[in-house]
Amino acid sequence: MLSCTSLRTGILASAVSLVAGFAIVFLAAIGLLPMVTAGYFGFYLAVAGVLSLLVLFAISLTPSAARSLAECRH
Numbered sequence: 001m002l003s004c005t006s007l008r009t010g011i012l013a014s015a016v017s018l019v020a021g022f023a024i025v026f027l028a029a030i031g032l033l034p035m036v037t038a039g040y041f042g043f044y045l046a047v048a049g050v051l052s053l054l055v056l057f058a059i060s061l062t063p064s065a066a067r068s069l070a071e072c073r074h
Contacts, residue, residue: 004072014053021046
């Protein structure tokens with residue numbers, strides 16, 4: 001079951017993963033990290049961030065999750 005706290009935690013983890021992926025790719029592009037290894041790792045982190053956000057969105061649209069999320073305090 002998706003609760004308010006787990007939704008916020010998931011969104012934060014998704015954002016951290018996305019930003020870390022872009023930061024690693026940037027560091028690889030300017031030459032501070034090995035290009036091939038860091039490039040792939042950063043790409044996978046960024047994709048994982050986007051996919052996790054999409055999965056959270058899809059789960060939050062289910063009727064049972066929508067009812068529990070409707071009671072969240074904003």
